[in-house]
Amino acid sequence: MCDKGSMAQYTRVSGFVGLITLQNPPVNALSAAVRQGIVDMVERALSDPIVKSVVICGQNGNFCGGADIKEFGTNMSGPPLVPMIDAIEAANKPVVAAIEGSALGGGLELALGCHYRIAHSKARLGLPEVTLGLLPAAGGTQRLSRLIGVPAALNLITTGIHVTAAQALQLGIVDQVTDHNAVEVAVTFSLSVAGQSMDARRISTYPCPLPSDFDALFEGVMQKVRQSARGAIAPVACVQAVRAAATLPYTKGMEREQELMATLFTSGQARAQQYCFFAQRAVGRWRMPSGARWETSKPMPVHKAAVIGLGTMGRGITVALAQTGLSVVAVETQEKQLMEAKQAVSGMLERGAKRHGVAPMLDRISYSQNIQAVAEVDLVIEAVFEDMALKTEVFQQLSAVCKPGTLLCTNTSALDVDKLASEMPNPELVVGMHFFAPAHVMKLLEVVYGPRSSPQAVATAMQLGKKMGKVSVAVGNCRGFVGNRMLMPYLQQAFFLLEEGATPELVDRALEEFGFPMGVFRMSDLSGLDIGWRVRKRDELVEPDMASGQSARIRQGSRYSPLGDLLCEQGRFGQKTGQGWYRYDKPGSRVARSDPWLHSFLVEYRARHGLVPRSIDHQEVLERCLYALINEGFRILEDGIAAGPEDIDVIYVFGYGWPRHRGGPMFYASMVGLAKILERLEHYQQAHPDVPYLQPSSLLRRLVASDSPPIHRWREVIKKYQSQL
Numbered sequence: 001m002c003d004k005g006s007m008a009q010y011t012r013v014s015g016f017v018g019l020i021t022l023q024n025p026p027v028n029a030l031s032a033a034v035r036q037g038i039v040d041m042v043e044r045a046l047s048d049p050i051v052k053s054v055v056i057c058g059q060n061g062n063f064c065g066g067a068d069i070k071e072f073g074t075n076m077s078g079p080p081l082v083p084m085i086d087a088i089e090a091a092n093k094p095v096v097a098a099i100e101g102s103a104l105g106g107g108l109e110l111a112l113g114c115h116y117r118i119a120h121s122k123a124r125l126g127l128p129e130v131t132l133g134l135l136p137a138a139g140g141t142q143r144l145s146r147l148i149g150v151p152a153a154l155n156l157i158t159t160g161i162h163v164t165a166a167q168a169l170q171l172g173i174v175d176q177v178t179d180h181n182a183v184e185v186a187v188t189f190s191l192s193v194a195g196q197s198m199d200a201r202r203i204s205t206y207p208c209p210l211p212s213d214f215d216a217l218f219e220g221v222m223q224k225v226r227q228s229a230r231g232a233i234a235p236v237a238c239v240q241a242v243r244a245a246a247t248l249p250y251t252k253g254m255e256r257e258q259e260l261m262a263t264l265f266t267s268g269q270a271r272a273q274q275y276c277f278f279a280q281r282a283v284g285r286w287r288m289p290s291g292a293r294w295e296t297s298k299p300m301p302v303h304k305a306a307v308i309g310l311g312t313m314g315r316g317i318t319v320a321l322a323q324t325g326l327s328v329v330a331v332e333t334q335e336k337q338l339m340e341a342k343q344a345v346s347g348m349l350e351r352g353a354k355r356h357g358v359a360p361m362l363d364r365i366s367y368s369q370n371i372q373a374v375a376e377v378d379l380v381i382e383a384v385f386e387d388m389a390l391k392t393e394v395f396q397q398l399s400a401v402c403k404p405g406t407l408l409c410t411n412t413s414a415l416d417v418d419k420l421a422s423e424m425p426n427p428e429l430v431v432g433m434h435f436f437a438p439a440h441v442m443k444l445l446e447v448v449y450g451p452r453s454s455p456q457a458v459a460t461a462m463q464l465g466k467k468m469g470k471v472s473v474a475v476g477n478c479r480g481f482v483g484n485r486m487l488m489p490y491l492q493q494a495f496f497l498l499e500e501g502a503t504p505e506l507v508d509r510a511l512e513e514f515g516f517p518m519g520v521f522r523m524s525d526l527s528g529l530d531i532g533w534r535v536r537k538r539d540e541l542v543e544p545d546m547a548s549g550q551s552a553r554i555r556q557g558s559r560y561s562p563l564g565d566l567l568c569e570q571g572r573f574g575q576k577t578g579q580g581w582y583r584y585d586k587p588g589s590r591v592a593r594s595d596p597w598l599h600s601f602l603v604e605y606r607a608r609h610g611l612v613p614r615s616i617d618h619q620e621v622l623e624r625c626l627y628a629l630i631n632e633g634f635r636i637l638e639d640g641i642a643a644g645p646e647d648i649d650v651i652y653v654f655g656y657g658w659p660r661h662r663g664g665p666m667f668y669a670s671m672v673g674l675a676k677i678l679e680r681l682e683h684y685q686q687a688h689p690d691v692p693y694l695q696p697s698s699l700l701r702r703l704v705a706s707d708s709p710p711i712h713r714w715r716e717v718i719k720k721y722q723s724q725l
């Protein structure tokens with residue numbers, strides 16, 4: 001017997017079992033139609049006298065990815081989840097969830113309403129609502145706390161992590177894990193408990209086990225989430241909801257869960273985080289200005305890869321490639337570096353393997369000092385010093401050594417990828433693969449294409465990035481690509497603010513309160529001040545100890561702050577030298593302390609240049625630093641370097657610590673209001689006419705003139721703008 005009409009299919013199997021299958025590909029999200037289907041089919045199964053038990057599963061080996069996130073911004077209709085799940089729990093016939101694939105968010109809440117949960121060994125379970133700016137408001141906070149206890153529930157709900165079936169069994173979330181067909185196992189099991197009372201299986205009736213150190217536990221977790229979430233409200237609400245589970249009867253706890261969800265549901269933070277969810281997926285559907293795009297570009301197979309240069313980046317890239325299962329040839333010319341790299345790579349692989357309970361992939365890597373060793377690889381990632389002449393030489397050697405068709409990638413952070421390609425016999429095989437440090441940890445990868453890069457080369461780099469677990473974004477070739485290019489005006493404004501009266505502490509505090517894990521000066525100290533100094537020297541911006549007065553702060557016709565150069569001249573390179581914008585107890589130590597020397601230096605510097613310090617507030621810091629960065633984002637869109645605002649936002653959230661609950665710089669601009677951003681940029685530009693970065697971009701003006709359309713409609717305006725250029 002079978003009813004295929006709705007988005008929850010009903011079949012009677014094994015004679016007496018009502019099997020309800022959710023059907024909403026690709027993840028069986030609980031859309032209004034699916035919820036209606038479940039309500040109808042559960043009612044049907046429970047009222048059918050022949051049916052003794054019920055099994056709920058998902059189509060195509062995937063239980064349920066939770067509520068349909070696309071519905072959140074709309075007028076939601078259809079049956080609500082809470083009464084639907086309550087009705088399942090109240091059923092007088094056993095209801096068993098057969099979990100294959102994912103049971104996430106509302107999907108897991110649905111399973112928690114069932115009397116038993118049987119999971120396939122490859123299944124993943126979790127309550128990831130916090131990552132969408134929400135909390136599990138279909139009873140998830142109340143039932144999970146009762147089922148697995150408060151500490152474990154807090155961990156799952158405040159982090160949104162997915163657990164494996166084995167971990168879920170250990171925690172007590174599922175009753176059984178199987179390597180066989182989970183639906184068949186669930187059907188057989190459901191018949192074995194048919195006719196029994198389900199009173200002891202209704203989680204909502206369980207008492208919530210209280211930990212002995214109750215207050216200390218909640219205080220500790222609250223402190224932790226406040227520290228790591230930096231202004232995000234969802235993790236705090238999650239802790240409050242679990243606390244309600246621990247202190248209130250179930251119905252009161254449910255009321256509290258709903259109350260907290262109501263605040264989150266309509267918040268800007270939830271909109272921002274849900275935007276990020278879809279933006280992260282949208283960047284995979286890349287396109288190039290030539291019209292080449294993801295669907296029509298076939299990646300080349302990559303089984304064996306090489307890394308050239310085993311410094312900071314090369315080591316991380318080697319680890320990431322090996323962890324993906326590829327064979328890696330790692331080449332380093334300096335013997336000492338090679339020895340150190342071998343040790344470092346092995347250490348990273350062993351630590352990673354221990355964390356994930358797998359074998360380290362040490363035997364996947366072969367080391368060499370000779371570039372001839374890469375003859376048979378499918379793809380090379382070059383990570384030698386940031387020097388165009390050296391990179392050109394290495395690429396020429398690679399062209400001679402590698403088999404035909406090998407893809408040649410550079411990890412340059414700012415050099416001209418197209419210029420490098422133009423020196424090669426096969427420029428179509430050259431792309432940038434710009435990883436972020438540490439390369440085996442950071443999620444972002446910018447795949448940089450030039451006008452000569454073939455779509456196949458871009459597709460291959462994008463696919464490899466995905467396999468490596470990276471969020472890969474295809475971007476055009478320009479100085480600094482997307483991320484580092486936008487960083488320039490941000491850093492510049494931070495320097496100017498110091499000249500005008502701010503301190504590194506004040507600027508950093510404003511940015512950290514905004515949600516960055518580190519302010520611009522603490523971050524610069526961590527990365528090393530010498531990196532920017534070297535770039536500025538190459539750009540001929542650095543002048544030896546200049547005279548005082550205005551002209552000392554003008555370079556190439558624009559305002560310039562030599563503050564960073566002056567620190568470097570003193571050997572203050574940041575954490576590695578124990579001194580930078582802050583002081584550190586010793587070189588390499590991480591705790592940044594206020595430095596009286598730096599404050600006196602700033603006072604003396606301002607006096608020398610006739611600068612009268614003024615009081616600067618957080619608002620000005622945010623507007624000057626962030627709006628200048630956003631303005632450059634608009635220029636990047638104008639130039640076609642990024643295909644859309646989502647690409648920029650994903651780069652900033654995954655590579656630069658932009659707080660996810662603020663959606664990324666371009667989304668943030670849309671929330672602040674484009675007219676306001678334009679007005680403030682015009683205001684600051686009038687005050688600082690010698691700063692080109694504050695000159696509002698034409699695209700920003702155009703968008704404001706078009707009544708500031710919502711962010712998902714910017715692409716239309718950009719396209720029109722570009723066609724008129």
Ligand SMILES: CC(C)(COP(=O)(O)OP(=O)(O)OC[C@H]1O[C@@H](n2cnc3c(N)ncnc32)[C@H](O)[C@@H]1OP(=O)(O)O)[C@@H](O)C(=O)NCCC(=O)NCCSC(=O)CC(=O)CCCCCCCCCCCCC(=O)O
Binds near residue numbers: 068106
């Ligand atoms: C499931 C995954 C792990 C699969 O991963 P993968 O295979 O890699 O595929 P993807 O590329 O990620 O996805 C494929 C495709 O599917 C889309 N998609 C995925 N999940 C969803 C989803 N849940 N909804 C919609 N679409 C989804 C994805 O976007 C892709 O499509 P594309 O974008 O076109 O490429 C992985 O996908 C994943 O992790 N998914 C998300 C899982 C998740 O976060 N689930 C939680 C969802 S939130 C939830 O369940 C909420 C609740 O439980 C609470 C419900 C209560 C709601 C009631 C509201 C009441 C509020 C009261 C307010 C009152 C206000 C007032 O008073 O007025």
Ligand SMILES: NC(=O)C1=CN([C@@H]2O[C@H](COP(=O)(O)OP(=O)(O)OC[C@H]3O[C@@H](n4cnc5c(N)ncnc54)[C@H](O)[C@@H]3O)[C@@H](O)[C@H]2O)C=CC1
Binds near residue numbers: 436
């Ligand atoms: N360090 C960072 O945070 C980031 C750096 N990058 C880029 O990655 C590249 C490498 O940077 P780092 O790893 O920081 O440099 P690094 O200085 O730590 O390492 C470079 C390594 O290349 C080796 N090398 C030099 N010439 C070689 C050759 N011909 N063959 C083989 N090995 C050679 C050197 O001996 C050294 O071990 C640069 O282009 C840099 O701009 C990109 C993103 C972030």
